Amino acid sequence: MGARLDGTVAVVTGASSGIGEATARALAGEGARVALLARRRDRLEALAGELGGEASVHEVDVADDDAVARAIEDVVARHGRLDVLVNNAGYGSMSPATESALSEWRTMVDVNVTGVLATTHAALGHLQRAATGERGIADVVTVSSVAGRKVAGPAVNVYAATKHAVGAFSEALRQELGADHVRVGLVEPGLVRSELTEGGDLARQAEAELELGLMEAADIADAIVYMVTRPRRMAVNEILVRPTEQTR
Numbered sequence: 001m002g003a004r005l006d007g008t009v010a011v012v013t014g015a016s017s018g019i020g021e022a023t024a025r026a027l028a029g030e031g032a033r034v035a036l037l038a039r040r041r042d043r044l045e046a047l048a049g050e051l052g053g054e055a056s057v058h059e060v061d062v063a064d065d066d067a068v069a070r071a072i073e074d075v076v077a078r079h080g081r082l083d084v085l086v087n088n089a090g091y092g093s094m095s096p097a098t099e100s101a102l103s104e105w106r107t108m109v110d111v112n113v114t115g116v117l118a119t120t121h122a123a124l125g126h127l128q129r130a131a132t133g134e135r136g137i138a139d140v141v142t143v144s145s146v147a148g149r150k151v152a153g154p155a156v157n158v159y160a161a162t163k164h165a166v167g168a169f170s171e172a173l174r175q176e177l178g179a180d181h182v183r184v185g186l187v188e189p190g191l192v193r194s195e196l197t198e199g200g201d202l203a204r205q206a207e208a209e210l211e212l213g214l215m216e217a218a219d220i221a222d223a224i225v226y227m228v229t230r231p232r233r234m235a236v237n238e239i240l241v242r243p244t245e246q247t248r
């Protein structure tokens with residue numbers, strides 16, 4: 001199959017590990033020039049080296065609005081356009097409310113909500129412009145979670161709240177931007193093997209119980225590539241994926 005994203009530029013936040021890294025690889029495999037955003041520059045540089053000269057590295061904390069705005073401007077200055085934004089950077093810590101530190105809750109809100117808002121805000125004008133070009137379409141994909149659909153237990157409290165929030169934001173954005181041919185999609189994974197789940201109680205328990213195991217980051221990257229490579233008449237608004245045996 002030919003490279004379906006030839007000529008496009010994609011920003012992936014949280015590209016230094018897990019789902020973001022796999023997504024950057026997959027989008028580059030489809031011909032996109034990828035801009036890699038995260039805090040760990042060494043990891044981004046290693047990935048960019050692997051992907052070839054077209055990938056760019058942008059060290060940024062998505063919770064810092066000004067830094068995010070500068071990073072998106074750098075991307076457009078370097079590559080000339082922006083067709084696909086993947087809001088993937090995220091953080092989760094799960095414990096009962098009575099045992100949680102407020103600072104942990106704040107970090108989840110800062111990264112999972114404010115980070116998505118800041119990145120989307122900075123990218124929107126560029127995406128609208130790209131959609132008026134020859135390809136005629138642009139995409140915002142946000143990586144939410146099953147926890148953005150339902151609250152599977154008390155310990156997912158604030159993580160679930162942040163993912164519900166980006167779900168609501170995405171739906172409003174979808175309603176606003178359809179006429180501009182900017183598609184807005186949400187990917188809602190169940191348990192995926194990554195640094196986020198490594199060592200977590202939920203994942204450890206699932207790993208022990210599920211014969212087929214957790215999903216891999218590349219599985220979620222597949223879902224994202226599916227979304228952004230559809231014909232321009234078709235928008236995949238939402239993809240919910242779980243490990244086959246995950247019940248909640």
Ligand SMILES: NC(=O)c1ccc[n+]([C@@H]2O[C@H](COP(=O)([O-])OP(=O)(O)OC[C@H]3O[C@@H](n4cnc5c(N)ncnc54)[C@H](OP(=O)(O)O)[C@@H]3O)[C@@H](O)[C@H]2O)c1
Nearest residue numbers: 014016017018019039040061062089090191192194195196
């Ligand atoms: N793993 C799962 O089971 C699962 C399930 C559902 C949804 N998700 C969602 O999937 C997304 C990716 O998670 P993952 O599983 O791939 O975990 P991961 O391997 O821990 O990746 C998280 C990524 O987010 C980046 N990040 C975190 N805080 C950041 C900040 N302040 N500024 C910039 N980048 C930041 C990290 O990069 P740096 O540390 O280098 O900044 C890293 O690249 C998250 O939104 C998560 O909520 C994961």
